[in-house]
Amino acid sequence: MPEHMMSEHAISEHAMPEHATPEHTGARGPVGIRFEQVTVAYDGTAVLEDFDLEVGAGEVMALLGPSGSGKTTALRAVAGFVRPARGRVRIGDRDVTDLPPHARDVGMVVQQYALFPHMRVADNVAFGLKARRTPRGQVAERVAEALEMVGMGGYARRYPRELSGGQQQRVALARALAVRPGVLLLDEPLSALDARLRSGMLAELDRLHRELPDVCVLYVTHDQMEALTLADRVAVMDRARLREVGTPRALYRAPRGSFTASFVGSANLLPVTRAGEGKVRFGDTELRVATPGPGDGGAAATLCVRPHRIVLGDGGANVLRGVARAVQWRGATHRVALEVAGHEVVADVPESASTPRVGDRAAVSFAAEDGVLLDD
Amino acid sequence: MLVHTRKGRWAVWAVFAVVCVPLFALPLLVIATASLSTNWSGVLPSGPTGVHYASATRGESLAALSVSLQTALLASVLALAVGTWAALAAASLGRRGRRLMDALFMLPVAVPSVVVGLAVLVAYSRPPVLLNGTRWIVMLAHTVLVTAFAYQSVSAALARLDPAYAQAAASLGARPWYVLWRVKLPLLLPSLTAAAGLCFALSMGELSATMMLYPPDWMPLPVQIFAATDRGSLFTGSALAVVLMAATSLVLLAVSRIRTEASYR
Numbered sequence: 001m002p003e004h005m006m007s008e009h010a011i012s013e014h015a016m017p018e019h020a021t022p023e024h025t026g027a028r029g030p031v032g033i034r035f036e037q038v039t040v041a042y043d044g045t046a047v048l049e050d051f052d053l054e055v056g057a058g059e060v061m062a063l064l065g066p067s068g069s070g071k072t073t074a075l076r077a078v079a080g081f082v083r084p085a086r087g088r089v090r091i092g093d094r095d096v097t098d099l100p101p102h103a104r105d106v107g108m109v110v111q112q113y114a115l116f117p118h119m120r121v122a123d124n125v126a127f128g129l130k131a132r133r134t135p136r137g138q139v140a141e142r143v144a145e146a147l148e149m150v151g152m153g154g155y156a157r158r159y160p161r162e163l164s165g166g167q168q169q170r171v172a173l174a175r176a177l178a179v180r181p182g183v184l185l186l187d188e189p190l191s192a193l194d195a196r197l198r199s200g201m202l203a204e205l206d207r208l209h210r211e212l213p214d215v216c217v218l219y220v221t222h223d224q225m226e227a228l229t230l231a232d233r234v235a236v237m238d239r240a241r242l243r244e245v246g247t248p249r250a251l252y253r254a255p256r257g258s259f260t261a262s263f264v265g266s267a268n269l270l271p272v273t274r275a276g277e278g279k280v281r282f283g284d285t286e287l288r289v290a291t292p293g294p295g296d297g298g299a300a301a302t303l304c305v306r307p308h309r310i311v312l313g314d315g316g317a318n319v320l321r322g323v324a325r326a327v328q329w330r331g332a333t334h335r336v337a338l339e340v341a342g343h344e345v346v347a348d349v350p351e352s353a354s355t356p357r358v359g360d361r362a363a364v365s366f367a368a369e370d371g372v373l374l375d376d
Numbered sequence: 377m378l379v380h381t382r383k384g385r386w387a388v389w390a391v392f393a394v395v396c397v398p399l400f401a402l403p404l405l406v407i408a409t410a411s412l413s414t415n416w417s418g419v420l421p422s423g424p425t426g427v428h429y430a431s432a433t434r435g436e437s438l439a440a441l442s443v444s445l446q447t448a449l450l451a452s453v454l455a456l457a458v459g460t461w462a463a464l465a466a467a468s469l470g471r472r473g474r475r476l477m478d479a480l481f482m483l484p485v486a487v488p489s490v491v492v493g494l495a496v497l498v499a500y501s502r503p504p505v506l507l508n509g510t511r512w513i514v515m516l517a518h519t520v521l522v523t524a525f526a527y528q529s530v531s532a533a534l535a536r537l538d539p540a541y542a543q544a545a546a547s548l549g550a551r552p553w554y555v556l557w558r559v560k561l562p563l564l565l566p567s568l569t570a571a572a573g574l575c576f577a578l579s580m581g582e583l584s585a586t587m588m589l590y591p592p593d594w595m596p597l598p599v600q601i602f603a604a605t606d607r608g609s610l611f612t613g614s615a616l617a618v619v620l621m622a623a624t625s626l627v628l629l630a631v632s633r634i635r636t637e638a639s640y641r
Contacts, residue, residue, distance in 0.1 A: 079543070079547050080546070080547075081543055100546070100552075101543070101546035101547050102546045102547075102548075102549050102550055102551050102552075103549075104547075105549070106547055107547070107548075108543075108544065108547040108548075110540055110543075110544065112538075112540060114538070114540035114541050114543070114544040116541060116544075116545075116559060116563075117563070118562045118563060127545065127548055127550070127558070128548030128549050128550070131545070131548055131549045131550035131551070131554050131558075132549045175544075175548065176547075176548070179548060179549060185547075
């Protein structure tokens with residue numbers, strides 16, 4: 001008899017991983033996401049092309065781009081709602097490309113929340129746990145824990161329609177986190193909120209990620225401020241393709257392409273010609289730039305200068321002279337638009353008595369290291 | 377409000393009354409009045425009596441009411457099940473498949489019900505499936521006729537249902553059946569009950585196909601009404617019609633109660 005029980009025990013233990021998702025046994029470690037050459041097409045039109053990206057475990061990756069850039073498609077390929085025509089999607093070491101959405105172990109929050117209107121808040125949050133057959137005793141505990149985490153502990157008995165937009169967003173977040181997913185997919189989660197709520201939720205998301213450092217987050221947004229604030233790295237997308245990946249700082253300070261330069265922060269993009277090592281010509285003016293590069297004279301290039309790195313006066317290494325065409329007061333700064341050699345150069349300068357008025361001749365300057373030569 | 381002045385509003389109400397009262401309300405009122413009288417030779421009927429109702433709720437007539445209720449209940453439940461299933465299946469098909477399904481389920485509506493009745497009669501009068509002469513052929517014909525309406529209202533509701541709900545459920549780990557049972561069907565419930573009510577009402581009033589099919593032991597109420605008026609018993613027929621109307625309205629009222637308790641918005 002004991003022998004029989006022993007063997008049965010051994011069999012059932014062996015069978016465990018088949019029946020219980022690792023999540024319930026707590027055996028799973030942190031996971032990341034990997035896109036390998038993913039292409040998605042609708043009716044022959046590619047909406048995502050040759051997308052290669054690796055998101056580390058515990059990393060927050062923002063997919064930043066205008067609408068139609070393919071960022072949401074990339075997220076939906078991870079969730080399993082679109083099927084790549086080519087390429088693979090991996091979560092951790094699992095190839096999930098052919099798995100149905102319910103088998104992928106992701107948490108997802110979408111822009112319009114999609115809370116189930118016929119269920120109370122607690123039942124919404126419990127939905128994923130019940131669908132995964134979490135033992136009854138644990139469900140209530142984990143629902144309470146998830147609601148507490150987003151500060152909605154007092155609203156368990158409410159219906160979604162009785163909550164404000166911001167509260168619904170928190171519940172949607174709690175619902176996704178309650179199943180303790182390895183991967184959290186956020187699809188424009190803040191874009192339905194007004195500006196003040198948005199910055200509050202942004203801080204909240206930042207705090208949540210510090211509490212859950214192992215969760216890999218893919219954050220889709222068209223708002224550069226959200227991406228720069230939250231993300232460890234940002235993937236800039238445009239017209240179905242990945243343009244650049246890097247830390248927010250690197251993308252902001254040293255963008256490689258003009259799309260990134262103008263989409264992440266504001267930028268002056270000046271057409272210049274190369275004029276030897278570390279030098280370019282803009283109109284009649286020779287400018288010094290820090291970017292090392294081939295000095296093949298005469299080749300056309302684009303120079304990126306951030307408006308807030310340009311100062312009034314002719315004290316810097318590179319001086320531009322022109323006529324002020326527009327001056328906007330923006331509280332702490334003035335935005336001055338100068339016409340220089342037929343092009344507009346915008347500078348954000350602090351308030352001062354010397355701010356030029358429209359029509360004045362003025363000189364502005366910037367340091368050599370603030371001029372970044374772009375690849376295109 | 378489209379009309380702002382008080383006079384204008386009165387005028388609109390007057391037009392509404394002139395158009396709608398004779399068209400919809402008056403005929404029903406006439407039937408109700410006729411069912412309570414023995415003689416109608418002047419402008420108004422005479423000889424008030426309750427004898428028609430006494431006979432309308434007894435014996436053969438009561439049996440006919442029961443037959444109608446059973447037929448309508450079975451037909452609408454079957455139609456709802458089949459129609460919902462077909463609508464869910466069609467929603468997951470491609471554009472072509474969906475169009476084919478739409479056309480298939482439009483057929484019983486597009487074809488005159490006499491033709492549907494005849495088709496069912498011819499198709500099931502011989503082995504292997506011999507239903508002619510049984511009550512099942514009536515139920516089958518009713519089901520075929522009303523399934524089209526169930527299919528249409530459920531697919532319209534499905535098209536309006538935001539796919540984000542089902543997707544959110546799937547991403548939380550719910551299998552397709554669980555999503556259907558816990559999310560889709562509860563969200564569709566108001567449309568399902570509305571469809572059930574519509575099917576029930578249509579089946580309760582179905583005459584033309586039933587006329588060709590009913591066996592002697594399964595005579596629905598509309599056939600009884602037709603038979604009564606056909607042999608000249610207009611007042612008995614009116615009483616039966618009022619009974620039919622009342623029974624249908626009662627069931628619809630009950631169904632609509634389900635709907636109000638189950639609607640979430």
